[in-house]
Amino acid sequence: MKLLDIIHDANLNLLRNKLRSFLTILAIFIGSFSIISTSAIQAGVNNFIDSQVESYGGDGYLAIVSKDSFDALEGLQGTIGSNSKEPIEYNPDKIQDGMTPITKEKIEELKKIDGIDADSIVEQKTLSISYVASKKTDKKYLIGAEALPPGNVKVDTVTGEGLNLKADEYQILLESKYVDALGYTNENIINEKIQLVVVDQFKKTEKKFDAKVVGVIAPGVVSMGYSYTNNKLADDIYDENIKYYPPEYKDMTVAVAANYDSEKYSAQEIKDKLDDIGLSAMTIDDIIGTIKTFFDVILTVFKIFGLIALLAAAIGIINTLFMSVQERTREIGLDKALGMSSMRVFFNFSIEAISLGFWGSVFGITVSMLLGNLANNIFHAEGGFLESFPTFNLATYTIKDIIAVTALIMFISFLAGTLPARRAASKNPIDALRYE
Amino acid sequence: MTKALISTHGLRKTYGKRNNKFDALRGITIDINKGETVAIVGKSGSGKSTLMHLLALLDKPTKGEITLDSQPTAKLKARRLNAIRNKEFGFVFQSFFMNSNDTVLNNVILPLKIAGVSSRERRRRAIAALKTVELDDKRNNKANNLSGGQKQRVCIARAIVNDPKVIFADEPTGNLDSATGEKIISLLFRLNREKGITLIIVTHDLELANKCERQINIKDGHIVSDSTTDTELSDNVDDDTDNWEDEEADTQKFAGDNNIDGMLDHQPHITHIDIDKEEEE
Numbered sequence: 089m090k091l092l093d094i095i096h097d098a099n100l101n102l103l104r105n106k107l108r109s110f111l112t113i114l115a116i117f118i119g120s121f122s123i124i125s126t127s128a129i130q131a132g133v134n135n136f137i138d139s140q141v142e143s144y145g146g147d148g149y150l151a152i153v154s155k156d157s158f159d160a161l162e163g164l165q166g167t168i169g170s171n172s173k174e175p176i177e178y179n180p181d182k183i184q185d186g187m188t189p190i191t192k193e194k195i196e197e198l199k200k201i202d203g204i205d206a207d208s209i210v211e212q213k214t215l216s217i218s219y220v221a222s223k224k225t226d227k228k229y230l231i232g233a234e235a236l237p238p239g240n241v242k243v244d245t246v247t248g249e250g251l252n253l254k255a256d257e258y259q260i261l262l263e264s265k266y267v268d269a270l271g272y273t274n275e276n277i278i279n280e281k282i283q284l285v286v287v288d289q290f291k292k293t294e295k296k297f298d299a300k301v302v303g304v305i306a307p308g309v310v311s312m313g314y315s316y317t318n319n320k321l322a323d324d325i326y327d328e329n330i331k332y333y334p335p336e337y338k339d340m341t342v343a344v345a346a347n348y349d350s351e352k353y354s355a356q357e358i359k360d361k362l363d364d365i366g367l368s369a370m371t372i373d374d375i376i377g378t379i380k381t382f383f384d385v386i387l388t389v390f391k392i393f394g395l396i397a398l399l400a401a402a403i404g405i406i407n408t409l410f411m412s413v414q415e416r417t418r419e420i421g422l423d424k425a426l427g428m429s430s431m432r433v434f435f436n437f438s439i440e441a442i443s444l445g446f447w448g449s450v451f452g453i454t455v456s457m458l459l460g461n462l463a464n465n466i467f468h469a470e471g472g473f474l475e476s477f478p479t480f481n482l483a484t485y486t487i488k489d490i491i492a493v494t495a496l497i498m499f500i501s502f503l504a505g506t507l508p509a510r511r512a513a514s515k516n517p518i519d520a521l522r523y524e
Numbered sequence: 525m526t527k528a529l530i531s532t533h534g535l536r537k538t539y540g541k542r543n544n545k546f547d548a549l550r551g552i553t554i555d556i557n558k559g560e561t562v563a564i565v566g567k568s569g570s571g572k573s574t575l576m577h578l579l580a581l582l583d584k585p586t587k588g589e590i591t592l593d594s595q596p597t598a599k600l601k602a603r604r605l606n607a608i609r610n611k612e613f614g615f616v617f618q619s620f621f622m623n624s625n626d627t628v629l630n631n632v633i634l635p636l637k638i639a640g641v642s643s644r645e646r647r648r649r650a651i652a653a654l655k656t657v658e659l660d661d662k663r664n665n666k667a668n669n670l671s672g673g674q675k676q677r678v679c680i681a682r683a684i685v686n687d688p689k690v691i692f693a694d695e696p697t698g699n700l701d702s703a704t705g706e707k708i709i710s711l712l713f714r715l716n717r718e719k720g721i722t723l724i725i726v727t728h729d730l731e732l733a734n735k736c737e738r739q740i741n742i743k744d745g746h747i748v749s750d751s752t753t754d755t756e757l758s759d760n761v762d763d764d765t766d767n768w769e770d771e772e773a774d775t776q777k778f779a780g781d782n783n784i785d786g787m788l789d790h791q792p793h794i795t796h797i798d799i800d801k802e803e804e805e
Contacts, residue, residue: 090640104625422621425582427610428638429603518577521621 094432098439101412109444112401112408116448116497117455119398124449124493125456125483126390132484133383136477137376148205148347150369151212152198152362156188157342189340190367197365198346203358208347210235213326215317218287218294222280224271231266231284233315235322247274248303251318258299258321260284263313267304277301284321286328295328297321306478398497401448402504405441409508413437420512421520434506434513441505442498449497457485527594528555529689529722530579535588537574537745548574550745551588558689561716561723563733566742573694575742576726580613580692581605610639614683614721616712618695620675624668628659631667632681639686653685654678657711673704680711690722691715697729709735 102109199206213235219228236251251259260282267277284297299321317325330338348358355371362369413420420433460483467474467482474480535552538545548571556562556579566572577583578590581597590597592608600608614635622631629650636646654660657677662670667678676696683691693712697705709732715721725736733739741749 093637093643418621419623423634423638424606425580425609425615426635426638427606427608429606432638517582521617 094435094439095443098436098443101416101436101440102443105412108408108411112404112444113448113451115401115404116398116445116501117452119394119401120449120452120493120497121456122394122397123391123496124453124485124489125460126387126394127489127493128456128460128483128485130383130387131486131489132480132482133387134380135484136480137380148350149372150204150346150348150358150362151375152190152344152346152367152369153342154188154190154194155363155366155368157368189337189342190344192339194365194367195341195344198344198362198367201361201365203349203353203361205347205349208345210319210345211341212343212345213322213341215322215325216286216329217284217325219285220266220270221283221285222270222272225269227269228285229266229269231263231315232313233260233284233317233322233325235319236261236316248278248301250303251316252302253318255318256320258297258324259302259318260299260321261303261305261316262301263315264304264306265313266315274304277304284325286325290332297325398500402500405444405501405504406507408444409437409441409505410511412440413508413512416512417515417520417523420515421517421523424515424517425521430513433515434509437509437512438502438505441501441509444505445498445501446494448501449494453485453490453493456483460485528591529558529560529593531555531591532579532585533589533591535575535578535585535590537571537578537583538586547745549578549585552742552745552747554740554747554750556722556724559716559720559722560738561713561736562725563736563739564724564726564742565728565730565733565739567728570742571745572726572742576692576694576724579724580615580690581609610635611686612689614680614686614688614691616676616679616683616691616693616696618698620679620699622667622675622678624666626667627663628654628665628667628670628678629663631678632663632685634682635686650681650685653681656684656715657681671704672700673707676700676704676708677711680708680715684715684719684721687719688721690724693723693725693727695727695729696725697727697732705729705732 195209195211198204199209215233215235217231217233220231221228236253248261251261262277262282264274266282267274270277270282272280278301281298281300284299286295286297287293288295299317305315355373359369359371423433424430464474464481464483466472468478469475474482531554533553535549536547537549538547540546550571552575564572564575574583578585581590581592584598592612597605597608623634629647632650632653633646636649641649651660651663654663657680659674659677659681662674667675670678676699680691680696683693691712696708696712700708712723712725713735716723723736725732727733738750738752740747740751
């Protein structure tokens with residue numbers, strides 16, 4: 089009851105000088121708008137990245153190359169990359185002039201490592217497919233495809249059931265841009281067969297693979313426009329690609345994907361174990377982490393701007409309330425003469441400060457949500473830059489963020505209000521009543 | 525003999541420090557009984573307002589003691605003092621002190637709101653208080669739109685809304701013309717008669733002062749005369765005050781004079797009485 093009285097009176101007092109209160113709230117609005125907007129974008133980006141991580145097979149994913157290949161990459165960047173200031177000296181102990189393949193023996197060793205799921209090991213085969221075609225059109229299109237990484241629980245698909253990795257038929261998860269081009273819709277392409285063709289560049293003959301479409305992939309950053317095949321299709325296309333290789337090379341691979349037990353072992357423990365047998369691994373965090381860090385840095389900068397705006401707004405609150413205390417000196421005197429405690433006077437002004445903060449953050453969040461949803465719609469509409477990412481909402485507002493931002497701003501407002509509130513509370517009723 | 529409602533003993537109040545030291549009150553001993561009507565008179569700077577502030581527990585004396593209902597007040601916590609002012613005292617001020625943008629009703633409600641009374645109950649009591657001052661038809665008007673006399677009646681309604689034992693009135697007629705002042709005065713005395721509320725009025729207004737049962741005249745921080753204790757004082761101080769009745773007659777004669785201050789100043793027979801002499805030693 090009493091608290092409701094105080095809140096009610098505080099808001100009435102704010103209405104007494106509408107313009108001044110409005111301007112103060114406007115300043116808070118700017119701060120809260122920038123903070124909630126950056127939080128929303130951060131949440132949107134993180135959601136998107138997380139859904140992409142899923143398409144890699146979750147937390148346990150490892151991309152494995154030989155240790156020498158890492159050195160080679162380093163050598164390559166140091167020699168021809170834009171950071172190459174000085175030539176790198178030749179080191180006979182390192183193979184730095186090309187990727188070193190992983191042998192069958194190495195893969196057997198890998199299978200025996202504790203924590204690695206032996207069944208999940210897949211040789212990463214980047215397939216050379218010349219073109220894709222369908223019955224519905226005469227046009228032929230270039231296409232990139234690879235075997236689905238291991239542990240693929242869920243690829244971000246628009247329609248379809250997804251791959252059966254062990255199936256004995258040819259199956260493909262098709263990247264969405266091909267659906268229209270091949271003369272289908274997302275719905276009627278499922279279970280239809282499309283033709284993947286590998287052209288023998290020496291003999292000018294064509295080898296055709298009829299693959300059943302079992303799903304359409306939602307576009308994303310991580311899939312990079314790749315379509316995914318099941319193991320049988322990947323193996324057979326790969327065999328066609330390497331038929332001119334010497335036999336001893338046919339058994340080798342440059343990269344291997346595998347899953348590890350991410351609950352039992354940390355990424356570093358697994359990396360150390362692989363290091364012992366001459367292999368280097370990248371986890372999902374190593375791959376995605378860079379993108380995430382990049383966004384986080386930018387958004388943190390924006391958040392800091394928002395906080396600076398809030399700080400300025402806090403000074404506005406202090407100023408507004410000091411003026412208010414000055415104007416209402418006699419009123420405070422009367423209140424205290426009639427038995428209002430100093431604590432209650434302090435609360436009255438604190439609640440006024442908190443109310444300013446509350447309204448500022450409510451307006452900031454409301455406007456941000458309206459604009460954010462508008463932006464989401466515009467970006468997803470035809471021609472918008474997110475048109476090809478239907479699962480990506482740029483601005484995502486979570487209850488947690490909204491409550492956190494409101495609470496933060498109310499707290500800052502409270503802190504700002506303590507200075508004028510203390511001055512009001514410490515007024516002597518007699519002096520205050522005499523004040524002209 | 526009835527116990528005094530408020531009594532003070534050797535009350536002193538000093539403002540400032542060292543060279544700027546100023547003694548507003550230099551030893552005041554009085555007893556105010558329940559139901560009494562007391563006028564505190566004196567010219568400005570005499571200390572009469574300071575005395576009222578101390579009696580109303582708005583300020584603490586530098587020295588001396590105030591007891592309320594036989595209870596010493598010096599050691600009371602701020603919380604208790606606030607509660608006493610809120611529940612047992614009512615205040616009427618010369619310049620009203622109203623929230624001019626708020627309604628009459630909300631102005632009257634203020635003490636009850638501070639006390640934390642529920643909104644239905646405080647509305648009921650505020651309307652009852654406004655009825656007493658015959659302003660309940662104006663309860664939804666803005667306080668700003670009232671005449672001076674109506675404003676002062678609203679203030680009186682605010683002062684009685686908590687059923688106080690004492691009303692402290694600081695120049696209640698100071699901002700009013702004489703006809704309106706008259707009405708305010710009769711309202712205050714009616715409250716005294718009907719509800720037994722003790723009135724303590726600080727005033728320049730001789731007419732008002734003379735309507736009170738008792739006049740306490742303050743000069744330079746001393747009581748120079750007290751109409752009820754005169755006889756006691758005369759025993760050990762002086763003899764001149766025996767004819768207070770005559771003095772009062774004189775005062776009445778001067779009442780028509782506009783220069784009330786000057787008149788109070790020139791009361792040759794009583795100004796030399798220094799009732800606090802013993803306490804000063």
